[in-house]
Amino acid sequence: xxxxxxxxxxxxxxxxxVIRRGCKAHLPIVASVRRSDGGLYHNPQCRDTAxxxxxxxxxxxxxxxxxxxxxxxxxxxxxxxxxx
Numbered sequence: 526x527x528x529x530x531x532x533x534x535x536x537x538x539x540x541x542x543v544i545r546r547g548c549k550a551h552l553p554i555v556a557s558v559r560r561s562d563g564g565l566y567h568n569p570q571c572r573d574t575a576x577x578x579x580x581x582x583x584x585x586x587x588x589x590x591x592x593x594x595x596x597x598x599x600x601x602x603x604x605x606x607x608x609x
Contacts, residue, residue, distance in 0.1 A: 526550055526551055527543045527551075527553050527581060527584060528543065529543050529544055529545060529546075529553075530542065530543065531543040531553075531584060532584065532585040532586065532587050532589065533555060533581045533582075533583070533584055533585060534581070534582045534583050534584075534585055535555065535557065535572060535574070535579050535580065535581060535582060536577065536578060536579060536580040536581075536582055537561060537578050537579060538560070538561025538562075539555075539557035539558075539559060539560060539561060539570070539572070539579075540557070540558060540559040540585065540592070541555040541556050541557040541558055541559075541569070541570075541572060542555065542556050542558065542594065542599070543555055544556045544571075544599060544602060544603045545603060547573055547574060547575055548573075548575050549575070552573070552574045552575040553574055553581075554571060554572070554573055554574070555571075555572045555574055555579065555581070556569035556570070556571060556572075556599055556602040556603070557569060557570040557571075557572050557579075558592050558594065559592055565592065568598055568601065568602070569598055569599060569601075569602040570602070571602045571603075571605050
């Protein structure tokens with residue numbers, strides 16, 4: 526299980542942070558902040574890990590992500606619907 530605040534790596538190569546529970550406890554909604562090419566999203570992308578394209582591959586330590594998170598952008602992602 527990945528509680529909110531957990532850093533994760535997704536199947537599409539993104540790195541993100543769990544922001545809320547999804548349809549099931551083990552399939553959370555993630556705010557992707559780093560693309561697979563290493564670039565950053567200007568605004569975090571809300572991903573539903575129930576979709577196999579965005580499945581969680583592994584958990585990460587916060588330092589592994591090397592990203593500074595802006596709380597107001599995380600809140601905006603939290604409030605928008607997840608991409609399926």
